[in-house]
Amino acid sequence: MNRSISNIAKAGALPLLLLCLGSCRNTSRFSTGDGHYEGTVINGSFVRFNVPENTRMCLTLDMDRFQSLPGTITTSDGLFKATALEQIPQIWHDPLSTLSFGEGREKNMIYVATPLATELRDRADVTVVVSLMSSGDVEVRLMRSTQRASPDPQAATALFGVFVLQQHPGNCPI
Secondary structure: OHHHHHHHHHHHHHHHHHHHHHHOOOOHHHOOOOOEEEEEEOOOHHHOEOOOOOOEEEEEEOHHHOOOOOEEEEEOOOOOOOEEOEOOHHHHHOHHHHOOOOOOEEEEEEEEEOOOOOOOOOOOOEEEEEEEEOOOOEEEEEEEOOOOOOOOOOOOOOEEEEEEEEEEOOOOOO
């Protein structure tokens, strides 16, 4: 009797394994290698705040290292210049690592990036959500809240922008 249960379990396991393999997505195609992703911010004021109109972004990605050193971002407004996307190690052990929103997204990843300091901006970290799209494009959301409780006039100002990026060969032109 144990043998027949074992055979049934094995027989049932194969279709389950094939189903799992079919539903798992290979994200390595999003690695840029010697190329980059590039595109502009969505200009609608309802999804853009404190990001100048027509700002361009370049993104590099290494999906073999998406949990450690995933890539860099550069923006034409000078906020970022080959700035590392920094991982949040604990996020990979939290349900947040399975964040899913909207249609057509294969994987969403959350990082932090520290902007370059300028006279008009401080270096307060920006949350970066990278969405790998089924189309092969990548969406990047930049967001930061206003630090209302801070008496410092240089405190971080709110920021929100959504960039739609397509893959291109070669180095980032920004």
